[in-house]
Amino acid sequence: MADNDIIAGALKQSVLFRNCDDAFLSDLAGNSAVKTTEKGQLLYVSGDDADRFYIILDGWVKLFRETYDGTQAVVDILPAGHIFGETSIFEDDCYVNSAEAVEAGKVISLPLAMLKSHINDNPVFAREMLKSMARYRKQQDQELEHRTIQNASQRIGCVLLRLADQAETGEIKIQLPYDKTLVASRLGMQPETFSRALSRLKNETDIVVKGATIEVDDLDRLVDYSCSACSSEFPCKDIFK
Amino acid sequence: MADNDIIAGALKQSVLFRNCDDAFLSDLAGNSAVKTTEKGQLLYVSGDDADRFYIILDGWVKLFRETYDGTQAVVDILPAGHIFGETSIFEDDCYVNSAEAVEAGKVISLPLAMLKSHINDNPVFAREMLKSMARYRKQQDQELEHRTIQNASQRIGCVLLRLADQAETGEIKIQLPYDKTLVASRLGMQPETFSRALSRLKNETDIVVKGATIEVDDLDRLVDYSCSACSSEFPCKDIFK
């Protein structure tokens, strides 16, 4: 019962479901469950038969692809509020990548079948789904561009900018939301490279690094340094948030 | 009139429109036009107001992003039959990248407004659109993985495999569909790197390179070499075709 309230609340707040009618949402919530995750717990593996999708309540979730020899390519790291696993309905009901909880947290597990039929029965919702896919597509395009054009330090700068509260003025404090090692993998680089690239960024833009906290005195300098190698308007919105 | 037939034919063959009813298709065709393109001709530029989308009749089209300083990141290179520019309806009716004809060819220019309203009025078509976006999303995920995990030679090998006619057995002949320089940019590498990486691939897998023609004697060897660094099943389908 309490769970159902939590689930209903989470659905109401999600971009995808916020405009759905209450009847559907409570039906969906009734067929869903809150699941507690531990650090490193696998939620599904690429190739698995897909019958559930997820919304993150708490903690971060890493999506990744893995080759035979164990090499990982991190596709994305998603914050609370995000949905994942939902695109498998377009992929023969198989998961196309693997998902792992980065840390202890909570996710809601929801039935894919209901999502599928709701898309089929409800054109307005289908359009929401389209919008959500379009948003993702744009992010991926941007990501690919960044990997092609930006160097390690610039990519880190870009992350910092997207983590920075745009409303703030003057001295800005940024908290890295998770391990530096994980940020590194999200950016497609090694931890050692991240460390060195961050200190290069420090020299170039006079940011102050104190562990996981980073203070930016002159935001424009950081923008100049990072965004000069990016075709998008500053800031590269929506990628990290 | 002849143009209308050509357009109707192209629509009927496209994955996205093939199941649409004839009334809509002829209406759409009536508001469309065949456009002849010259080598290097820009079809639209990132940020432009979007009111048309395109289907390629003949020739190749390059989608790319460009920074202030002119550095290009090639997003994709599309063959005849492909649709592009259509996702701008989800992006404030702005093009999010730029499109350029690689060579002399023909494209159909179609009105975005009609696509938009057809999606809104026709749930079945909306689902087709969803499927098409899902396909693209998968490709992009794969692309990002390749860039992260595969080296230059392996990425070239992957391209060759996708260009190879899977039906063929024994000695396989592959024709590069466009300039090596362009293939290189599509793979995010320099022409010089492409040249050297191809000759490395030649040494590793005993393929025979004669200009733009490549003969593969032992396909499995090429698969071993390239696909060992890829999480997808061989072959990485649909990316080039």
Added chain:
DNA sequence: CGAGGGTTTGAAGTGCATCAAATAGTGTGG
């Protein structure tokens, strides 16, 4: 034939990866 673009080759530099080891930071049990 000659001009011009595409392609290859050479030499040198840069950036990132890798391996190894030191250091900092965190949580645990005593």
Added chain:
DNA sequence: CCACACTATTTGATGCACTTCAAACCCTCG
């Protein structure tokens, strides 16, 4: 509250992959 264990992070040394700049070569087409 401290010491230990363990993990995250940094630093150093070295190697490899790709880029860059320069020049030669090759191919095509007017």
